[in-house]
Amino acid sequence: MNADFACSADEVAPARQSVFGLQGITETAAVSDRVNALFADALDLYRATVDAQGLVAAITRDAFETVYEGEGRNDSPAPVADIFPHVDHLALFAVTLGPRISAEIGDRFRANDLAIASMLDSVASAAADKTADVLQHKYAESLRGHTAETPARGADRKSRLAVLRYSPGYCGWHVSGQRKLFDCLRPERIGLSLRSSFLMEPLKSISGVLIAGRKELHEFPDNYDFCSRCDTHGCRERIRTLCEDECAVEP
Amino acid sequence: MELLKQIAEGVVGGDEKQVAQLTGQAIEQGTPPKRILDEGLIAGMNVVGRRFKEHEIFLPDVLLAARAMYAGMDLLKPLLVRDGIPSQGKVVLGTIQGDLHDIGKNLVAIMLKGAGFEIIDLGNDVSPQRFVQTAKDQGAKVIGMSALLTTTMAKMRDVVALLEQQKLAGKIRTIVGGASVSEAFAREIGADAHGFDAASAVERVKILFGEN
Numbered sequence: 001m002n003a004d005f006a007c008s009a010d011e012v013a014p015a016r017q018s019v020f021g022l023q024g025i026t027e028t029a030a031v032s033d034r035v036n037a038l039f040a041d042a043l044d045l046y047r048a049t050v051d052a053q054g055l056v057a058a059i060t061r062d063a064f065e066t067v068y069e070g071e072g073r074n075d076s077p078a079p080v081a082d083i084f085p086h087v088d089h090l091a092l093f094a095v096t097l098g099p100r101i102s103a104e105i106g107d108r109f110r111a112n113d114l115a116i117a118s119m120l121d122s123v124a125s126a127a128a129d130k131t132a133d134v135l136q137h138k139y140a141e142s143l144r145g146h147t148a149e150t151p152a153r154g155a156d157r158k159s160r161l162a163v164l165r166y167s168p169g170y171c172g173w174h175v176s177g178q179r180k181l182f183d184c185l186r187p188e189r190i191g192l193s194l195r196s197s198f199l200m201e202p203l204k205s206i207s208g209v210l211i212a213g214r215k216e217l218h219e220f221p222d223n224y225d226f227c228s229r230c231d232t233h234g235c236r237e238r239i240r241t242l243c244e245d246e247c248a249v250e251p
Numbered sequence: 252m253e254l255l256k257q258i259a260e261g262v263v264g265g266d267e268k269q270v271a272q273l274t275g276q277a278i279e280q281g282t283p284p285k286r287i288l289d290e291g292l293i294a295g296m297n298v299v300g301r302r303f304k305e306h307e308i309f310l311p312d313v314l315l316a317a318r319a320m321y322a323g324m325d326l327l328k329p330l331l332v333r334d335g336i337p338s339q340g341k342v343v344l345g346t347i348q349g350d351l352h353d354i355g356k357n358l359v360a361i362m363l364k365g366a367g368f369e370i371i372d373l374g375n376d377v378s379p380q381r382f383v384q385t386a387k388d389q390g391a392k393v394i395g396m397s398a399l400l401t402t403t404m405a406k407m408r409d410v411v412a413l414l415e416q417q418k419l420a421g422k423i424r425t426i427v428g429g430a431s432v433s434e435a436f437a438r439e440i441g442a443d444a445h446g447f448d449a450a451s452a453v454e455r456v457k458i459l460f461g462e463n
Contacts, residue, residue, distance in 0.1 A: 022354070025309045034265060035311045112321050114361065115265075115314035118354060168402075175349050175402050197349045197376050229401040229431050 001091060001142040004190065007052040007131055013043065014126030022122035042119035046127065051098030053190045054135045056210065058091045064209065067092065067184050070168070070177030078172025079220040079235075080209070087213035091139055093165065094187035095131040096205035097124055105204075124204040132206045136165050139210045162215040162242050167208030168198070171235060172226050175199075181207055218242055254280070255290040258323060262295025263302075265315030267322040270295075274323035284330040288367070292323045296365030304450045310358065317361040324364075338369040340460045341391035345377035346429075347406045352399035355429055358449040359395060366453050379409040386423045393459050395452065397429040404431050408440040415441075424459040428452055 017027055019039060025031060059067070064084060068074070074081070084090060101124050108117030140163040168177035178198040185207070193201045200207065211218070222233050254277050261269040270292075277287045299316040302308045344360050346353045353375045360370045371389050373381060382394050394414075398404040407427050414420045420441075427437050428446035437445035444459055446452025 023310045025311075029309065031309075032312065034315060035309070038311055038315070109357070112318070114317055114357065115311055118314050118357065119311060121354070169349070169400050170402070173402075175400065195376065197378070199349060199351055199376050203351050203375075226401045229404065229433070229436065232399070232430050 001139055002057045003138075004055045005053070005135070005138065007054070007134055009047045009050045009052070012050075012052050012127050012130045012134060013046070014123055014130055018126040018129075019119070019122045022125055023119065038115055038119050039123075041116055042123045045104060045116070045120050046101065046123045049098075049100040049104045050124075050127065051100060052095065052127070052131045053098065054093065054095035054131060055185070055187060055190055056091050056093040056135055056139055057185055058089070059184065059209075061085065061087075061090060063184065064090050064092075067180045068173065068177065068209075070174060070180050073174035073176050075172030075174070075224065075226045078224060078226070080166045080171065080173050080211070082220065083213060083217050084209070084211055086217055087211055089143055089161075089163075089212035091210045092181060092185040092208075093132070093135055093139070093210055094185055094190065094192055094200075094205065094207040095128060095135055096187075096190055096192055096200075096202055097128055097131065099191065099202045102202040102204050128204045128206050132165060132208075136163055136210055139163055140212070143212055161212055162218060163210055163212045164218045164238065164242055165206075165208050165210050167206060172224060178207065181209075215242060254282070255287060255294070258287065258291030259295035259298065262292055262316050262319045262323070263298050265312065265319050267319040270319040271322040271326065274326045278326060278330065284327050284334060285336050287323070288327055288331065288336075292320050292327070293365060293367055296320055296362070300362055300365065300450050300453070304448070310354065313358060313361060317365065320365060339367040339457075340393065341369045341371060341389055342393045342395055342456060343371045343373065343382060343386045343389065343391045344395040345373035345382060345397070346375035347396050347398045347403050347410075348376055348378045349403035349406060350398050350400050350429075351375045352429070353397065355399075355449065356395075356397035359397070359428065359446065359452045362449045362453045363395075363456060366457070368456065379406060379413050382410050383413045383417065383419070383423070387417075387419070391423065393424050393426060393456055395426045395428070395446070395456070397427075398432055399430045401431045404429070404436065407432070407442065411441045426452060426455055426459065 105117055105121050169175035175198045182194050219239055258273045303313050346356050360372050364370055386394050396407050424443040426444040426446055427442045434445045444455040446455050
């Protein structure tokens, strides 16, 4: 699959709880009217400024090995290095919400309008994640019906092929890996550029690799060396949802 | 004084109009600006900080309170400058190079401002050289660094090393924080303090200034 795509604001509008989670508000917390109003204002701003786009490009294992190697600064061992040699379907991807929403967030922070700036920042972060989820789903759909990893007859649900995304900067894949990823994917056509620090412009963007493999391949433990320095362990939630979401591809 | 208490309540409630109006009223009545600051605005932010620490309120509530506090500060600042009232001290803050996650850093900035510190916020993706140069240029005694990513937190070590190279260690102190950063990591890289959360960061910064 090689494709560019655009999403409507509504298609990738984040759920209230995913935004509130980023704001540190638990699901059971009583939320004040003014915070709910702030969220509504942030959603309005989001709709007025978002321009969600993405692109995906299939890549061979050999080519991805070079991309993943990056500048040789990855942790080892690391999950992506353990997983990708065992799969047949890999694709580089990038998504962005466009420059206007990031500019709006920056303007609001500079104006000391911190509450709305922070809420919009969380809305945008959650929307960027959702855009990447949409792309992940599209990639999974594109694989449906022509996967080479057909399990044995009678294989249970666990042997389904599943797509999960991984990004430089996380889980031992050093953020400097962005450079080779950019060299290969060329996401400039959707307006992305790379800073010298390897952060993307616009900031509300995500890049990485989509890996389609047997679901159990993605179920890595969180006991790598770098995991002890990670407080979020966000991988656990991503793996958990993998068991439930629609991205699991019927072989 | 009732008016100062109302200002504090306005800050806690995130009511910027009320805070601006009452602060103006207190100024007109001849209340010393430093007293309005300490017993009104900072007192209000202290309540906010405590409630946040106790999980009674959340980040957006703190930010709304901060906006209300700024509404009062805008009126007080020229008077504090006129009266030669110094801030508690200057702190350079930023998210370390390669990292764009700055919610925690912004919260620390607000709580420090609420505690009377002057904050030079460099934003995110800040290079070690920029941290150190800004602290030197601005005469800041503390550099605060934040990181979420385990892959970027190593850059904090470069800031500490750069201060040592320039013989500024001890003169400019460092505090580190963020989801991926632990007390052990802070010790390992030679940082002077670790802020577990925004409230503890403020306490640690106060201690660092006390030590200087």
